[in-house]
Amino acid sequence: MGLNHSEETHQRLVQKVPECTGREMTEWFRLMNDGPSFLRFDERVRWLLTEYALAHGHATAIVHEYDLVRAHRRMG
Template sequence: MSLNHSSETHTKLIARIPHVTGRDIPEWFTTIENGPSFLRCDERTTWLAAEHGLSHGYAAAIVREHERVRRERHY
């Protein structure tokens, strides 16, 4: 399953995550960084969804946002 949502869908998902999950985006980033060392985004998404009871869509949005922020830190 693809991790790619449209930009609009991704923005909406990210905005709803704190309300839906009770956790802010930086908390989810910490969870990903402290989790298993998966090489692929889809593995991280599957783990995040299964381990934390998230829908695949929210898990994918969190992982995609984490990757985007991580790339920006390196530039």
């Protein structure tokens, strides 16, 4: 699967995640770290959708942002 929207749309979704989900991105990242170790993007999105009843756009934005942060940490 993967990210199917523009970077601008992604950033807008990321900004709205706390308001729409009641959790900050850092909390979502913690849940992702502690959750099942799915390798595929779509498996992680599906897990958020079913486990936390998120909208697809928010789940996709969380997983994509999580991947970006983790990649940045590895490079830094």
